[in-house]
Amino acid sequence: MSGLALRGISKAYGDNSILRDVTIEAQSGEFVALVGPSGCGKTTLLRIAAGLDHPDRGSVWLGEHDMTAMQPSARDIAMVFQSYALYPHLTAGQNIAVPLAMRNLTVWQRLPGIGSLLPGQREIRADIQRRVLETARSLKIDHLLDRKPGQMSGGQRQRVALGRALVRSPAAFLMDEPLSNLDANLRVHTRAEIVELHRRAGVTTLYVTHDQAEAMSMADRVAVMMGGRLLQFDTPEAIYGNPAHVEVARFIGSPQINLLTGEVDAAHGVRIGGRLFTDGVRVTPGTSVTVGFRPEAIKLGGPGQAGLGASVGRIEFLGSEILVFLELARGEASLVAKLAPTEATAFAPGQAVTIMVSSGDVLVFGADGARLSVSPRMRMAANG
Amino acid sequence: MDSIALPAGAQAETSDPAAAARRSEAFAGWRLAGPAVAFLVLLILLPTIAVIALSLTDFELGYDGIRFVGLDNYLELLEDRTFLIALGNTLTYTLVVTPLSVFLGLGAALLIEAEVRGRALFRTIYFLPVVSLLVAMATVWQYLLHPTIGPVNALLRLIGIAGPNWLGGSDTVLLSLALIGVWQAVGFNMVLFLAGLTAIPRELYAAAEVDRAAAAWDRFWLVTWPMLGPTTLFVVTISVINSVKVFETVSTLTQGGPNRASEVLLWTIYQEGFVYLRVGYASAMTVVFLATLMALMVLQYRALDRRVHYT
Numbered sequence: 001m002s003g004l005a006l007r008g009i010s011k012a013y014g015d016n017s018i019l020r021d022v023t024i025e026a027q028s029g030e031f032v033a034l035v036g037p038s039g040c041g042k043t044t045l046l047r048i049a050a051g052l053d054h055p056d057r058g059s060v061w062l063g064e065h066d067m068t069a070m071q072p073s074a075r076d077i078a079m080v081f082q083s084y085a086l087y088p089h090l091t092a093g094q095n096i097a098v099p100l101a102m103r104n105l106t107v108w109q110r111l112p113g114i115g116s117l118l119p120g121q122r123e124i125r126a127d128i129q130r131r132v133l134e135t136a137r138s139l140k141i142d143h144l145l146d147r148k149p150g151q152m153s154g155g156q157r158q159r160v161a162l163g164r165a166l167v168r169s170p171a172a173f174l175m176d177e178p179l180s181n182l183d184a185n186l187r188v189h190t191r192a193e194i195v196e197l198h199r200r201a202g203v204t205t206l207y208v209t210h211d212q213a214e215a216m217s218m219a220d221r222v223a224v225m226m227g228g229r230l231l232q233f234d235t236p237e238a239i240y241g242n243p244a245h246v247e248v249a250r251f252i253g254s255p256q257i258n259l260l261t262g263e264v265d266a267a268h269g270v271r272i273g274g275r276l277f278t279d280g281v282r283v284t285p286g287t288s289v290t291v292g293f294r295p296e297a298i299k300l301g302g303p304g305q306a307g308l309g310a311s312v313g314r315i316e317f318l319g320s321e322i323l324v325f326l327e328l329a330r331g332e333a334s335l336v337a338k339l340a341p342t343e344a345t346a347f348a349p350g351q352a353v354t355i356m357v358s359s360g361d362v363l364v365f366g367a368d369g370a371r372l373s374v375s376p377r378m379r380m381a382a383n384g
Numbered sequence: 385m386d387s388i389a390l391p392a393g394a395q396a397e398t399s400d401p402a403a404a405a406r407r408s409e410a411f412a413g414w415r416l417a418g419p420a421v422a423f424l425v426l427l428i429l430l431p432t433i434a435v436i437a438l439s440l441t442d443f444e445l446g447y448d449g450i451r452f453v454g455l456d457n458y459l460e461l462l463e464d465r466t467f468l469i470a471l472g473n474t475l476t477y478t479l480v481v482t483p484l485s486v487f488l489g490l491g492a493a494l495l496i497e498a499e500v501r502g503r504a505l506f507r508t509i510y511f512l513p514v515v516s517l518l519v520a521m522a523t524v525w526q527y528l529l530h531p532t533i534g535p536v537n538a539l540l541r542l543i544g545i546a547g548p549n550w551l552g553g554s555d556t557v558l559l560s561l562a563l564i565g566v567w568q569a570v571g572f573n574m575v576l577f578l579a580g581l582t583a584i585p586r587e588l589y590a591a592a593e594v595d596r597a598a599a600a601w602d603r604f605w606l607v608t609w610p611m612l613g614p615t616t617l618f619v620v621t622i623s624v625i626n627s628v629k630v631f632e633t634v635s636t637l638t639q640g641g642p643n644r645a646s647e648v649l650l651w652t653i654y655q656e657g658f659v660y661l662r663v664g665y666a667s668a669m670t671v672v673f674l675a676t677l678m679a680l681m682v683l684q685y686r687a688l689d690r691r692v693h694y695t
Contacts, residue, residue, distance in 0.1 A: 052590050072590075073598035085591035089610040098606065102596035110605075164595070 002063025003028040004049065004077075004172045004204045009058035011044055018044045019055070022230045024223050026172075028063075029202045031195070033219035035209055037251070041228040042208045046174050049206055050079050062171055073102075078165035079174040082181065084157045086149040086164070092156075093132055093145035096163040100128045103168070135167040138197075155186045162194075166201070173198075173205040179214065191218060212252045216240065224248045246365035249292050255323060258298070258335040262291040262364075270364055273330055275308060278359040280375045283366060290365040297361035298337035300324065300346075300353045307356035310335070312347050326355060432674070439667035446661055457668035467669060469644050470652040473558055477648060478627035480562040481569060485623050486616070488566065489573025494608075496574070497581045507578065510571040518568060522636040525564050526551065551637055554645035561633050561646055569626060573619050580615030584608065617688050621681065628677055649673050 005025040011018045019041045026032040034042040047053040049060055051072035059068040067075050078099070086095050101110060109121040136142040139159045149157050158178060165173060178194070179187045195218050198205055209215050215222045216236040223233040224247075232244040243249035249257045262272045264287050269279035277291055301307065309329035316323040322344035326335045335355065347353065364372045414421075439457055443450045461467050496506045513521070528536050529550035537547030550560040584607065592603045631650040634640060640647040640655070653673065657666030 047590075050590075050594055052593060071598060072593040073596040077594065079591070079594045081587050081591055083585065083587050085585065085587040087588065087591075087606065087610070089613070098592075098597075099595040102598075102602065107599075107601070110602075164591075 002065075002171050002204065003030070003061075004206060005061040006045065006049060007059050007061065009045060009048055009055045009060075011041070011048065011053065011055050018228050019048075020228045021058070022225070022228075023058075024206075024230065024233060026204050026206060026221075028204055031198050031205045031207065031218060031220045033207045033209060033215035033222045034225060035212055035215035035222055035251075036225035038210055039227075040225040042210075042225050043176055045225070046079075046176050046206060046208045049172075050077055050174050051075050076171040077174060078168055078170035078172075080161050080165050080176065080178045082177040084149070084161040084181075086157055086160055088149050091146050091148055092141065092152065092160045092163075093129075093136070095149070095160055096132045096135060096145075096167050097128050099164060099168040100131060104128060131167055132163075135163045139163050139166070154181055154183075155190065158182060158190065162197070166197070169201075170203065173203050173207075175205065175207045177209055178207075179209070180211075187214075194218065213254065216252065222252075224251060226251070242371075243292075243363065244371050246290050246292065246369040246371075249363060249365070253294060255295050255336045255338065257292045257294055257363075258333075259290055259292045260333055260335075262289050263287075264289055270362075273308060273328075275306075277357065278362045278364065278374050281364055281372050282375075283372060287367065289367070289372065290369075292363040292365065293357045293361050295323070295336045295338035297357050298326075298335070298339075299356040299358075300326075300337060300339065300343070301356055303352040303354060305354040305356065307354040310353055310355050312349050312351045312353055314349060315344065315347065317341075326353070328355075435667045435670050435674075438664055439671045441664045443664040443667075444661050445663050453664070457665050458672075460665065461668055461672065466644060466647060467652055470647045470649050473645070473647055474628055474630070474649045476558055477562050477565065477630055478624060480559070481565040481627040481630075482620065482623045484562075484566045485569035485573050486619055488570045489619065490577050490612075490616075492570060492574040493577035493581055494604075497578060507575070510574050512571065513568045514571045514575075518632045519636050521568075522564075522633055525633075526637055529560055552642060554643050557638055557642065557646045561630070561638065564633050565627060565630060569623055573623060576615060576619050576622075577612065580612045581608070584611045617685075620688075621684060624680055624684070625677060628673075628680075 003026055005023075007023050007025070009019050009022045022041070022045060024032065024034070024045075034045060036042050044053055048055050051060075051067065051070055051074075055068070059066055061067065062075065062077070086092075087098065090098070104124050104127070105121060106118075109118050109124070132145070133142060136145055139162060141156060141159045141163060144152060144156055144160070147156075149160065152160070158181070161178070165175075175194075179190055182190060191214060194207075207215070207219065216239070219236060221234060222236055222239050224231045224239060224245075226245075226247045232239055232248045234242075234244075239248060239252055243252065246259065250259065260272050262270045262277060264281055264283050264285050265271050265276075266285045267279065268281050268283070268285065270277045270281055270289060270291055272291060281289065283289065303309065310326040311329065313325035313327050313334065315325070320341070322339050322341050324337045324339055324344060324347055326337060328335065329352075337355070362374070364374055366372050440452060440454060441450050442453045442456075492506075492510055496503055496510075499506075528534050531537060531547065531549040531552060534547075534550070536550070540547040548556045550556050588607045588611065589603060592606050595606075597603045597606050629650055630648050631654070634646055634648050634651045635654070638646040640651050649669070650673070653666050653669045656662050656669060
């Protein structure tokens with residue numbers, strides 16, 4: 001068992017910079033999700049970890065070993081591909097056996113015909129067969145071993161691909177959007193299974209996905225990437241509640257976080273439409289900032305109360321919760337509030353309401369998107 | 385909704401609307417396939433039937449009489465030394481040209497695919513023999529292989545070997561023709577293999593690398609060769625057909641000689657039919673030629689198709 005570290009990775013194709021100085025260190029046994037919109041460089045980073053691509057700068061470490069210059073086959077790393085990349089001419093069982101056959105059998109022993117005459121290969125093959133069956137059982141695909149990929153459903157192929165990665169007991173797992181080709185039901189189901197597999201095997205895992213819900217629900221820590229940069233690498237709770245960058249806040253959470261433009265007043269307070277949202281922001285008075293608050297942070301009240309005036313747009317019923325879409329009275333933005341069904345009964349489309357957010361739930365981001373710390377002491381100092 | 389629901393009256397008109405729909409669909413199918421079927425019959429089936437019919441007669445171009453002779457032509461074939469030699473020579477030629485052109489074509493395709501630079505250039509160079517006119521290129525080959533002034537023998541002399549009379553000796557003529565055949569076929573096979581190679585998903589190679597297939601050789605066996613299966617089957621088929629059909633080089637360079645050492649099927653058929661004008665007899669040869677090709681194709685597909693994986 002060993003940790004997997006990507007240190008200071010940069011990669012460019014011509015003038016097109018794919019990765020800029022990305023550092024991600026997964027602890028031994030940790031499940032790390034790389035998440036970001038398509039084109040953010042997460043798959044390239046994974047391919048660099050696998051050795052399929054080479055970084056322009058930076059290094060890849062498995063435990064204490066620098067693997068940067070190693071061939072993929074020399075790294076003790078297994079990978080699950082988005083398209084599964086099963087060998088279509090081999091049965092499920094043969095597919096799963098490939099990594100073991102490649103490692104345990106010599107070139108001559110692998111030859112069809114002649115290979116079966118060579119000494120020692122029978123025992124090795126029996127051992128491979130046993131381990132393939134063991135792995136297949138743990139994935140509940142032992143009845144499919146004689147089928148070819150073309151005769152299997154997407155979910156079954158996905159398991160075979162997992163099996164091929166699992167069978168060799170690697171030091172680290174790399175998964176490239178393994179669930180994106182499954183239908184929604186199967187995806188949620190398999191999500192739980194992969195987490196369970198990881199818990200049992202305890203193997204360090206790098207998991208690439210564009211689906212923030214997948215990343216948040218599965219990973220011990222989440223690395224959010226945008227435009228080739230690592231914006232934040234932290235636990236799901238911290239990523240959600242304490243985003244370091246406005247893009248992280250925007251990307252994580254469904255429905256999206258509400259973002260409004262605010263002004264910093266002379267007393268370092270943030271005002272939207274003249275209304276004070278929070279205070280103690282360490283920026284020059286007069287600059288504009290982005291103010292964010294999660295849909296569940298919104299409290300709705302009747303018109304005329306202390307807060308932002310708005311009118312109710314459409315209302316979406318989601319069962320355990322209700323989404324209320326709101327149009328600001330000044331018409332500059334629409335927001336969404338997540339309410340419990342009992343709270344929401346009071347509102348109907350077209351109704352005038354007041355949006356109230358507790359200052360503790362307000363996140364402030366500077367012009368460059370970076371999170372600004374908010375501390376009330378600053379305000380007191382400024383006042384003093 | 386009204387337009388979809390069948391009025392009650394309509395059902396009474398046809399006893400079984402489903403059968404009527406099937407009939408009209410079948411009719412539409414035939415109408416769409418009509419032009420292709422017509423051309424198939426007109427251009428392929430009818431001539432073939434005509435050849436089979438002619439092979440049962442003693443028809444000779446320019447003579448009036450035409451007589452049904454049954455299988456006499458075929459019986460004559462069995463004792464015709466020229467025909468039997470042609471059959472044997474064609475077989476030898478095919479056995480040399482097909483494997484060589486297939487494997488050299490694959491090799492060239494793999495080399496070109498592996499190298500990023502100059503891909504288009506090499507592709508063009510290897511493809512040149514395919515687009516060049518073989519009859520014209522035959523003159524070049526005649527010069528190259530000339531026993532006294534030819535560059536090939538001049539090179540051999542440099543290293544102290546007395547080169548043979550390539551196209552003039554009965555031992556070497558078939559081999560020389562086969563080498564020209566390979567030279568011409570490699571480019572075509574290479575292009576087909578290149579197309580097959582580009583169709584192989586890159587992720588399979590990535591998976592093979594991660595699966596510890598470290599050597600290029602391992603990846604070739606694990607991914608390239610099986611994934612090229614359909615392409616290889618097609619290339620082999622085309623190569624066999626083209627080899628069996630060898631004619632231009634024989635016609636321009638050797639005329640079947642010396643001493644019938646390069647007598648091949650198509651050349652013999654051509655001689656009988658268009659030089660001696662024995663159309664009936666030539667037709668019998670053609671039927672044997674066609675039957676041989678068909679048998680080869682059936683055999684090949686039986687043997688290989690099951691082992692080929694189609695994605």
